[in-house]
Amino acid sequence: MDFKNGEDHHVPKKIFSKQRKAIQNISADSKISLGIEPTKQIVICNSGLSLGLLEEDVINIFSPYGPIEAVVMLPDKTYCFMAFHSKENALQAYQSLHGKYNFPRSENLMVLAFADEVPKVTNPWATLPRDGPPGLIVLEDFITSDEEEILVKLLSWDDPIQGQQLKQRQVQHFGFEFRYGSNDVDRQKPLAQKIPDQCDFLQNRLKKRGFSKWNFYPDQLTVNRYLPGQGIPPHVDTHSVFEDPILSLSMLSDVVMDFKDASGHKIPVFLPRRSLTVMSGESRFGWTHGIASRMHDVICTDDKKGLTLLPREERVSYTFRLLRSKKECFCSYAWLCDNQKQNLYQQQLDAIQLEKQYVREVYEEISSHFSETRHTPWPNIVEFCKTFKTGQILLDVGCGNGKYFGNQAENVSLFEIGLDASAHLADMCTKRGVEVLTGNCLNLPFRSSIADGVLCIAVIHHLATHERRRRAVQEIARVLCKGGRALIYVWARDQRLQDKMSTYLKQNRKNRQNTAIQSAFKGDKNNSVTGSGTSQSENNLCTSADSKSCEFTGSLPLPVHVNRTNFKHSDILVPWKLKEKHRQESNEGEQQTFYRYYHVFEEDELTRMCIEIPQIQVLETKYDQGNWSVLLRKLP
Numbered sequence: 001m002d003f004k005n006g007e008d009h010h011v012p013k014k015i016f017s018k019q020r021k022a023i024q025n026i027s028a029d030s031k032i033s034l035g036i037e038p039t040k041q042i043v044i045c046n047s048g049l050s051l052g053l054l055e056e057d058v059i060n061i062f063s064p065y066g067p068i069e070a071v072v073m074l075p076d077k078t079y080c081f082m083a084f085h086s087k088e089n090a091l092q093a094y095q096s097l098h099g100k101y102n103f104p105r106s107e108n109l110m111v112l113a114f115a116d117e118v119p120k121v122t123n124p125w126a127t128l129p130r131d132g133p134p135g136l137i138v139l140e141d142f143i144t145s146d147e148e149e150i151l152v153k154l155l156s157w158d159d160p161i162q163g164q165q166l167k168q169r170q171v172q173h174f175g176f177e178f179r180y181g182s183n184d185v186d187r188q189k190p191l192a193q194k195i196p197d198q199c200d201f202l203q204n205r206l207k208k209r210g211f212s213k214w215n216f217y218p219d220q221l222t223v224n225r226y227l228p229g230q231g232i233p234p235h236v237d238t239h240s241v242f243e244d245p246i247l248s249l250s251m252l253s254d255v256v257m258d259f260k261d262a263s264g265h266k267i268p269v270f271l272p273r274r275s276l277t278v279m280s281g282e283s284r285f286g287w288t289h290g291i292a293s294r295m296h297d298v299i300c301t302d303d304k305k306g307l308t309l310l311p312r313e314e315r316v317s318y319t320f321r322l323l324r325s326k327k328e329c330f331c332s333y334a335w336l337c338d339n340q341k342q343n344l345y346q347q348q349l350d351a352i353q354l355e356k357q358y359v360r361e362v363y364e365e366i367s368s369h370f371s372e373t374r375h376t377p378w379p380n381i382v383e384f385c386k387t388f389k390t391g392q393i394l395l396d397v398g399c400g401n402g403k404y405f406g407n408q409a410e411n412v413s414l415f416e417i418g419l420d421a422s423a424h425l426a427d428m429c430t431k432r433g434v435e436v437l438t439g440n441c442l443n444l445p446f447r448s449s450i451a452d453g454v455l456c457i458a459v460i461h462h463l464a465t466h467e468r469r470r471r472a473v474q475e476i477a478r479v480l481c482k483g484g485r486a487l488i489y490v491w492a493r494d495q496r497l498q499d500k501m502s503t504y505l506k507q508n509r510k511n512r513q514n515t516a517i518q519s520a521f522k523g524d525k526n527n528s529v530t531g532s533g534t535s536q537s538e539n540n541l542c543t544s545a546d547s548k549s550c551e552f553t554g555s556l557p558l559p560v561h562v563n564r565t566n567f568k569h570s571d572i573l574v575p576w577k578l579k580e581k582h583r584q585e586s587n588e589g590e591q592q593t594f595y596r597y598y599h600v601f602e603e604d605e606l607t608r609m610c611i612e613i614p615q616i617q618v619l620e621t622k623y624d625q626g627n628w629s630v631l632l633r634k635l636p
């Protein structure tokens with residue numbers, strides 16, 4: 001037989017590919033070099049403790065081929081190792097068993113390979129973790145055999161009281177039904193079937209065992225019944241529904257329960273029959289627990305020198321829980337917290353709704369008035385536009401009425417393409433002969449790496465979560481070509497820098513009396529680059545800036561900012577009072593006020609957000625008249 005080519009015509013073809021894959025996977029997993037070149041060590045690629053193969057089985061199968069030096073069984077693996085005294089014996093075993101030996105009660109043929117060494121496990125017991133996750137306590141012999149019998153006999157499984165056949169087990173509920181679809185209980189519908197009186201011993205027993213800190217009067221009980229081979233998928237008992245701790249009484253069979261943390265670290269915990277498991281703190285909130293569906297569990301041998309399998313019996317568990325008075329959870333394990341996940345999801349929905357109602361719909365309504373107030377381009381932005389060369393592509397994301405088109409250097413012609421969420425504003429641009437699309441800055445309708453430059457002025461502050469604002473920058477990074485640059489402006493929360501008022505504040509009439517008005521102010525009423533309420537005509541300015549602050553109104557979802565004052569909150573609504581002549585249907589004498597949502601940026605907030613994005617580099621951060629700006633470059 002030529003091992004180099006792996007040719008053995010007595011071995012079915014598919015065994016070769018199984019072997020090849022196993023060699024790859026097991027080498028990577030065990031960090032031991034494997035191959036088909038004979039050595040004295042053999043890896044059994046497709047069976048091990050977790051598939052029911054015991055150390056003694058390995059000895060029985062391999063000893064006919066020569067004296068065995070070592071057998072290494074690993075607790076969670078579907079493979080195991082053995083070593084002969086000589087390479088010749090290993091080769092003999094290989095030739096007789098590989099692709100030929102049929103595992104009992106299975107269709108599978110044994111797949112073998114040779115190993116450079118066997119894993120060094122002097123005491124296999126050491127490979128089983130001894131400590132459970134923090135906060136987990138297993139109180140052994142919590143109930144007597146008599147009590148166990150009483151509790152088990154209490155329930156009939158042929159005609160369950162409040163029972164259900166799940167895929168992998170049967171359940172019955174008391175106090176409240178646990179709803180597996182939504183993973184919660186209906187507080188409004190307590191069950192007629194209360195927790196049986198026979199469970200009343202629980203509090204006293206806990207106290208007697210020294211756990212008086214849990215004054216635990218559960219109002220919900222779930223009884224699980226598992227047949228050998230059945231289990232419960234990894235889960236966390238819904239944070240917002242149940243208090244801490246959760247108690248579970250194991251009856252009729254020992255079992256191993258697997259706990260897993262966020263990083264995937266797994267700790268199998270042995271739950272002996274008649275023990276009470278107390279899951280509290282981190283083990284209750286920060287780890288999932290589950291029982292693998294299998295016929296046996298891996299445990300250490302009585303002499304603690306090896307590992308062996310413990311067959312499962314029928315098991316009944318009583319899980320006692322206490323409903324929370326309010327559906328909430330503020331734990332620090334957000335990845336497993338339904339409350340915090342729901343909030344994240346809800347935040348997204350709220351953000352989409354907020355942007356629709358308080359950004360996009362408003363810009364459609366005020367577009368013509370808005371456009372009238374936007375003429376004068378901001379000098380630093382024009383300067384940026386002038387850095388591009390003929391033939392380069394410049395995108396303006398959120399171009400509004402397109403006031404930054406055509407600002408390139410003399411004798412330079414650029415490809416300029418704009419995008420705006422407002423169809424009216426995009427229309428106005430199109431009528432002036434510039435290329436503008438209607439679209440969303442979170443999904444730019446452009447191929448990746450096509451733009452030499454991107455402008456994004458006064459756009460990102462209209463997005464209602466950090467995640468969405470970051471995604472907008474990510475999109476800009478995506479469409480930029482390598483080495484391409486972007487300039488982003490957002491409104492700053494702080495309208496005074498080093499005691500100097502921004503133009504926006506200076507436009508407050510009260511402030512104007514004290515401040516010399518700069519000439520720049522004459523050109524564009526809105527001397528701020530933002531699409532903010534700064535564009536209001538003077539008569540619309542709030543004149544009582546300091547007497548009135550930002551307020552929650554009750555009818556609006558966020559506090560309303562008072563124009564021309566410093567910001568009191570980061571997330572606000574900024575009023576826009578629509579000029580009479582722009583109104584669609586005018587209710588005589590009534591001022592029509594629209595509210596636009598803004599997130600105003602703290603110092604460094606924009607820069608920190610951009611730094612989070614790996615493909616880009618922040619070249620410059622500037623405070624420019626009440627705005628924060630960043631100049632970005634996509635890394636080559």
Ligand SMILES: O=C(O)CCC(=O)C(=O)O
Nearest residue numbers: 222224232237248317319
């Ligand atoms: O059977 C057990 O011990 C645990 C049951 C469980 O985790 C549950 O019902 O949530």
Ligand SMILES: [Fe+2]
Nearest residue numbers: 235236237289
């Ligand atoms: Fe559970």
Ligand SMILES: [Zn+2]
Nearest residue numbers: 239329331337
């Ligand atoms: Zn939680």
